[in-house]
Amino acid sequence: MNKFYRFLSFLIITLLCVDSAFCQSGKPLFPETPGLVSYTHRESFSKDVPATLDTIKALGITDMEFSNLFGKSPEALRRLLDERGIKCTSFGVGYDELVNNTGEVARKAKILGASFVRVAWIPHKAPFTLEDAQKAVADFNRVGKVLKEEHGLTFCYHNHGYEFTPYGKGTLFDYLVLNTNPAYVSFELDILWAFHPGQDPAQLLNKYGERFKLMHLKDLRKGVQGDLTGSTSTENDVALGTGQINIPAVLKAAKKAKIQHYYIEDESKLKSVQVPQTMAYLRSLKK
Template sequence: MALQRFNSLIFAVILSIGFGNVYAQSKAMLFPGKPGLVSYTYRKDFEKDVPSTLDKIKSIGIRDMEFSNLFGKTASELRTLIDQRDIKCSSFGVSYNDLVNKTAEVAEKAKILGADYVRVAGIPHKSAFTKEEAERAIDDFNRVGKILKEEHGLTFVYHNHGFEFEPYQDGTLYDLLMQKTNPKYVSFELDILWAFFPGHDPVQLLNKYGKRFKLMHLKDLRKGVTGNLSGGTSPENDVVLGTGQINIPAVIKAAKKAGVRHYYIEDESSHVDVQVPKSIAYLQTLKK
């Protein structure tokens, strides 16, 4: 009996040490857990077969998704498929036109999917983004953001795409969007590549605007690529996180301080089956 008690005590000590090591490792990690994923990353696969693509995504450990396409399914059908795989749709991306002109329909789909956020990526503009185009968007965002929040319990977020950083007064038109949208109804999703590409530091933006950022797209820009204000570059310039030009650890630290709630990997390249798992693995190597 004494020997059994001794062995039990030893086992308990070993077990506690093991859990202690796991806890310590978790505490030391800069990015604990797994990131989410933008559906656009696997758009070509989704267009062929939604269930098998979701199986693939689940197999690499993804449980949080931002969908901006239903890929031929109804919102209810897609919700059933993701529920079966224990995947959550936390953000639903829609077009600017649908946001403004089909607000109730957008809200209904978002709620069916289980999303907390409705996201728009881009503002209609003819050439170089102008103050007038920015102010029209500000009015739309404030109005629709209020409807989504007060009538549907959803949070509207705007996703930058690079062109918004046209110079304006002492800053940029992106600053104007931040300054004139109502924080109660309008939040932001920071795409770090589309902040870096037009010449801005994602870390500085996170430090400056803090909790306005609720969501983030994690992506990296191929070394040697020079950016501009066009809002466009080759999809093949998306590379594995940590192998490009962006200081990913600094971004993660600033994002955690700002209170970013969801981090989605977005990779537009033709090598996602190789690059996405490597990006996930890279995030697990980051230490505080």
Template sequence: MKKILFALCLATTSLLNLTNSFAQKGKLYTFPIGVESYTYRNSFPKSVVATLDTIKALGITDMEGGAPKGMTEAEFKKMCDERGIKISATGEGYDQLVKDPMDAVRKAKALGASFVMVAWIPHQKASFNLDNAKKAVADFNRAGKVLKENGITFCYHNHGYEFQPYENGTLFDYIVKNTNPEYVSFEMDILWAQHGGADPVQLLKNYGSRFKLMHLKDLKKGIKGDLSGGTPPENDVTLGEGQVNIPEILRLAKKAGIKHYYIEDESNHEYEQMPKSIAYLKSLKE
């Protein structure tokens, strides 16, 4: 399996003539290729080495992720370093972050990461409410302060359910407005924003400076989202083939100064879709 996957990616790399970044004149996407490690959630447990070789072969030099099960942060960082892959951000569970923010700091520094993100606020399924948002605001402000004091930036990653209507906006608006920008930043997942009924373009216009990271992914055309924070994997399609306005999002994201962009493919066809998504980004013009 290892040899097959690696050979497939080498062939794809040769075909697409990928580079480590898209800094060519006139290109819209001018940042190092990044990937969210969850994309390869089915591959890492089988072989960390083969998976990292796959990522390297695609020309990816930036990753958001943590040490795979059974491996220390230092061991994983060493393997990534050997392949020219920087771990710029890592994830942490909500409860663990609240319980021990210094542990999140320790793991981030061991990985060489500058950002820690949380991607889910505990709540009753499809029933995210104001009390959940208020608790998250207090927890994020408190934990984010600890991270900031130790040189790490905390980001909350939207998952769609936060766009529950509230007053003249949404509960996401409430979270943004009530968290301290010194301690709390955000990672925009453009698929989950779209799926939750928000407009990623408008979010960038409203809160551009609060976003530091971005997940690049696309939602299948014709799919109507909801506030559940979930959708079947087949609705996650190759970048540019779905309903998300990726070119305009990237234009505004560049103006906002977003630091890292990670392709996240939650489909079960990541080996087919990832090269196509990278090629799409490479094709975009200013």
């Protein structure tokens, strides 16, 4: 299986480079190897964690964001990661767990070796309202302070689309950014969940700069119409460069914003093909 993934990645980048559009001269636009979100291989992880980590390592990926321990203790998962030279840099948890069990969240994150704690959903009854945003601001400021001052961890909120509901002269996402304390609250930009509700991820990066610390790399299938639900079929995740998002513009803005960790996320059934394709596309980009 691991040899297959190595061969597949090599084949894809070779095919891409046959096209002169992908073989421009110049320095690479994205020189680093991206990380991966564990949710990409959720089904495989639920069956065999060590084998799944072997598959990921075979792709050359050594940076991960975990939002599930897949039945392992944090200590056991950390041992498996260390054995393969893979780091967990971000630990994702649910909103209620973050707010009501902050100390335990911090303990697990630190055992895993993570520097960031991430939440990707604010509980609400659609549509997302100002009251929902206000509650989240209060919780994020409070918990972010605990994580930073007591545990040395950085809290990040991951957008999911519904936050871009219009509010005032902007959106409720703007409200979240402007009313949270930069010392304690940062953000993870999911570029699909910015584009899907009609935003330009590159413009968001230019607007808020270093408030964004992390990024999910994913693309939206051509022809899909977005909305403010924060929901779309997982099969609308496609390899970078084959969807609707202007990836080069996003990466240039991300570099300027000093994004610290990039994670590929592909929720589709085709992730075993699309993740290597995404990696090959990123290697092919030139300045």
